[in-house]
Amino acid sequence: MIEMRNIHKRFGQQVVLDGVDFSVREGETVALLGPSGTGKSVLLKHIIGLIRPDAGTIIVDDKDVGRLKRKDLSDLRSHIGYVFQNGALFDSMDVYENVRLGITDGEKYRDGEYSRSRVLECLKLVNLSPDTMEKYPAQLSGGMRKRVGIARAIAGSPKYLLYDEPTSGLDPVNADVIDSLVKRLDNELGVTSVMVTHDVRGAFRVADRLALLTGGKIVQQGTQEEFLASRNPEVQEFLERDFPDATFAA
Amino acid sequence: MATETLDLRRFVGRWTLNAASHVGRVSLLVADLVRSLSEWRIWVPRAFTEAWNIGVGSLFIVLLISGFAGAVTALQARYQFTGTIPIYYLAGVIVESIVLELGPVLTGLILAGRIGARYAAELGTMRVTEQIDALESLGRSPSSHLILPRVVAGLVMIPVLVILADVMGIASGWFSMRLVLPITNDDFSYGARIFWRGQDAYFSVIKAFFFAGSITIISCYMGFSTQQGAEGVGRSTTGAVVSSSVLILLLDVVLTKVLLNQ
Numbered sequence: 341m342i343e344m345r346n347i348h349k350r351f352g353q354q355v356v357l358d359g360v361d362f363s364v365r366e367g368e369t370v371a372l373l374g375p376s377g378t379g380k381s382v383l384l385k386h387i388i389g390l391i392r393p394d395a396g397t398i399i400v401d402d403k404d405v406g407r408l409k410r411k412d413l414s415d416l417r418s419h420i421g422y423v424f425q426n427g428a429l430f431d432s433m434d435v436y437e438n439v440r441l442g443i444t445d446g447e448k449y450r451d452g453e454y455s456r457s458r459v460l461e462c463l464k465l466v467n468l469s470p471d472t473m474e475k476y477p478a479q480l481s482g483g484m485r486k487r488v489g490i491a492r493a494i495a496g497s498p499k500y501l502l503y504d505e506p507t508s509g510l511d512p513v514n515a516d517v518i519d520s521l522v523k524r525l526d527n528e529l530g531v532t533s534v535m536v537t538h539d540v541r542g543a544f545r546v547a548d549r550l551a552l553l554t555g556g557k558i559v560q561q562g563t564q565e566e567f568l569a570s571r572n573p574e575v576q577e578f579l580e581r582d583f584p585d586a587t588f589a590a
Numbered sequence: 591m592a593t594e595t596l597d598l599r600r601f602v603g604r605w606t607l608n609a610a611s612h613v614g615r616v617s618l619l620v621a622d623l624v625r626s627l628s629e630w631r632i633w634v635p636r637a638f639t640e641a642w643n644i645g646v647g648s649l650f651i652v653l654l655i656s657g658f659a660g661a662v663t664a665l666q667a668r669y670q671f672t673g674t675i676p677i678y679y680l681a682g683v684i685v686e687s688i689v690l691e692l693g694p695v696l697t698g699l700i701l702a703g704r705i706g707a708r709y710a711a712e713l714g715t716m717r718v719t720e721q722i723d724a725l726e727s728l729g730r731s732p733s734s735h736l737i738l739p740r741v742v743a744g745l746v747m748i749p750v751l752v753i754l755a756d757v758m759g760i761a762s763g764w765f766s767m768r769l770v771l772p773i774t775n776d777d778f779s780y781g782a783r784i785f786w787r788g789q790d791a792y793f794s795v796i797k798a799f800f801f802a803g804s805i806t807i808i809s810c811y812m813g814f815s816t817q818q819g820a821e822g823v824g825r826s827t828t829g830a831v832v833s834s835s836v837l838i839l840l841l842d843v844v845l846t847k848v849l850l851n852q
Contacts, residue, residue, distance in 0.1 A: 385723070388726075388727050390723050390726060390727065410625075410731075414729040414730075414731070415729065416729075417726070417727055417728065417729035418728070418729035420727070422724070422727035422728075424720050424723070424724055424727075425720070426719065426720065428719060428720035428721050428723065428724035429721075429724075430716075430721055430724070430725075431719075431721070441725075441728060441730070442728060444728060444729050444730075446631075450631075492724075492728075496728070
């Protein structure tokens, strides 16, 4: 379970998160929606301890992320897969080494036979052929890079998967492919997922629950039905473009 | 007038705070590197790759510049001292200048440009493309994967390059003297030994070791703290070269004072 309580974060004078309360239950997929530049990725990075809050508490698996020591934080991270917006693949390594680095167990990582079979398995899960292994990130398309990023994130068999804009910058066909992939992985691997996105249709396709972050706060959390029935003008405004025919509650 | 004084105070205050914050963060980085030493399975293989890159990649330029430095020192010594002191003394001047000063400092400055810029640009690009965040997200330490191999490789290879630069500089000085002065090999060898003390070679290596630390740690720190995209990478790269060069010159003064006990 992931629980964020009263998170505050500012960069210089700019307040990005202003008392965010957000939670994700075991096994569910939550889409974190919001306009660009509202701090969705910043919030996601708080979960894994890449950014520390100015105030507030983040609990993952009953552990307070902000108080963990280096070793404990590293252990916690090995149970969390993080898919970066632009893949963040290591450009000096080929796809095999990139995905292999996702194997967080030291013994398994050093076992060449296990590593190879695990990398192949992960590539298969994200619909990439084995011959992709020898390619370098610069030789891959945007969609392939995202899929390699997902393969790397799942290589360590994580309990949680955090997706940062997995479909941004992709054409609608490739975006649909990634959305289906996220849904399939959530079902097949049984992980708990948080997906940051501003693609409302994709979020509705993939998520069990949604949350809208705007103005530094979560203004709405709930199921798709609850979102569509929301009276909150910010929710209505955000959904209007993708659901012009929806009848919002008056 | 009062406003100008206030502005100056603010500027000095801000600059001091900024400098103190950099010193603090570099200290934390060094502490993190020391903690990462136990993860030798990770950093040792990478350090070999980096050592090869530093050693082989820099060898030509280091030998070229030290060769020219040796030749120029010989020619200049001839210009300044011919007719005032015995010719064989010039060999001592050349050897001591190369070993105690020109070899380590010139090599340090060249490598601050070559290695420092490269490290800062590599790590800076990795930072702005979230590759460092990705490494951390996988529960892996950027210190043991990225910084420690570079620092260790520099600490080992830069002194080796300085030794080679010293040898090249002396050889080139000897060759230049033979070309322009009526000096025999025995005279050169005799003159070189007059001023030579065994510890001089160690001083050269000690200087090289400190310069290596400043080049690698400063440039890795600058690259690691890069912000704001391509412009930030450019700023870090320039900052790394300038800062490590200035630090080399400062260390040179301090180490000369301490080592030569003057």
